[in-house]
Amino acid sequence: MAELMQQVIGHERVKQVLAECQRRDSLPPSFIFAGPSGVGKFMVALAWAQWVLCKQTANGACGVCADCIQVANRTHSNLIVIEPEKNSIKLDQTRELMRQLSLQQWQGRRVVIFNEAQLLNPHAANSILKVVEEPPEGTHFVFVTSSYFAMISTLRSRSQRIQFQPLSPDQLRQSGWVLGSAQGRMDQLEKLTAEGMVQAREVAVSLLPKLLANEYWQASQEDFKPIAKDREQLGFLFGIWRQILRDSFMQDSQLRTHQDFNVEASVSNLPSQARLEMYDLFQNQEQALLRNADPQLTLESTLISVKQLQNMGSQH
Numbered sequence: 023m024a025e026l027m028q029q030v031i032g033h034e035r036v037k038q039v040l041a042e043c044q045r046r047d048s049l050p051p052s053f054i055f056a057g058p059s060g061v062g063k064f065m066v067a068l069a070w071a072q073w074v075l076c077k078q079t080a081n082g083a084c085g086v087c088a089d090c091i092q093v094a095n096r097t098h099s100n101l102i103v104i105e106p107e108k109n110s111i112k113l114d115q116t117r118e119l120m121r122q123l124s125l126q127q128w129q130g131r132r133v134v135i136f137n138e139a140q141l142l143n144p145h146a147a148n149s150i151l152k153v154v155e156e157p158p159e160g161t162h163f164v165f166v167t168s169s170y171f172a173m174i175s176t177l178r179s180r181s182q183r184i185q186f187q188p189l190s191p192d193q194l195r196q197s198g199w200v201l202g203s204a205q206g207r208m209d210q211l212e213k214l215t216a217e218g219m220v221q222a223r224e225v226a227v228s229l230l231p232k233l234l235a236n237e238y239w240q241a242s243q244e245d246f247k248p249i250a251k252d253r254e255q256l257g258f259l260f261g262i263w264r265q266i267l268r269d270s271f272m273q274d275s276q277l278r279t280h281q282d283f284n285v286e287a288s289v290s291n292l293p294s295q296a297r298l299e300m301y302d303l304f305q306n307q308e309q310a311l312l313r314n315a316d317p318q319l320t321l322e323s324t325l326i327s328v329k330q331l332q333n334m335g336s337q338h
């Protein structure tokens with residue numbers, strides 16, 4: 023079992039900042055890891071927890087001691103990971119956290135990671151403000167979020183923001199394999215199983231081959247109409263399409279999120295460069311929607327860009 027940080031693809035600047043904090047032994051009580059979804063922010067949070075909880079070295083983590091292994095397996099008693107339950111982090115969950123934090127038998131340092139922290143509901147967020155501002159000795163919080171501005175401002179103002187950048191196509195290709203083998207923990211979409219989401223996923227999976235078919239423009243306008251009105255659904259659609267493109271780079275089909283022959287066939291016709299650029303395109307459009315871009319215009323510009331990428335592909 024190696025040190026987790028060494029398995030993180032890219033994010034060199036983030037690693038430097040975290041290493042500098044550790045070297046100076048000046049850890050802020052609370053970090054916000056913000057940036058696009060699916061780039062490995064949660065992995066970095068876990069890797070950072072390993073740094074904090076490993077007692078074998080002051081620089082990074084040894085990767086082999088009991089602390090390191092327990093962090094990697096998420097079984098360390100001084101590591102608390104809080105994830106959304108049915109699309110929100112609820113007051114019950116933060117109450118339970120407060121109870122755990124108040125127990126006396128804790129020793130040494132503790133790391134609390136909130137994954138998808140933008141899904142903290144307002145009551146839950148308010149209930150932890152005080153402890154985030156003045157945490158018990160040795161306790162550190164990391165809020166991992168793909169939507170910084172969706173977090174309440176009082177939590178933002180109490181935390182040090184670490185901004186993650188999108189991965190380059192090459193890094194993405196590498197991390198696609200890492201992400202797949204990490205049981206999909208790093209992409210929120212893979213956790214969404216509620217009924218509505220299953221349906222939205224089916225729609226997204228059925229629309230991609232239509233989009234990629236040559237006559238897509240006339241044929242698919244109708245199909246896209248209902249989605250174009252709904253910012254959230256459109257963002258979700260882009261997320262699913264990114265997953266499908268990511269899947270197409272995985273050699274081991276068991277690791278793929280979507281196992282649909284039609285989709286695989288329509289995507290695998292594209293040259294890999296076009297697929298990588300399409301991935302970037304969908305990711306950028308997802309981000310644009312988070313920044314309040316108009317869904318209808320975003321969809322239209324996406325359809326045009328996809329067409330251009332396909333032409334680029336067919337010229338080679």
Ligand SMILES: [Zn+2]
Pocket residue numbers: 076077078079083084085086087088089090
């Ligand atoms: Zn260690």
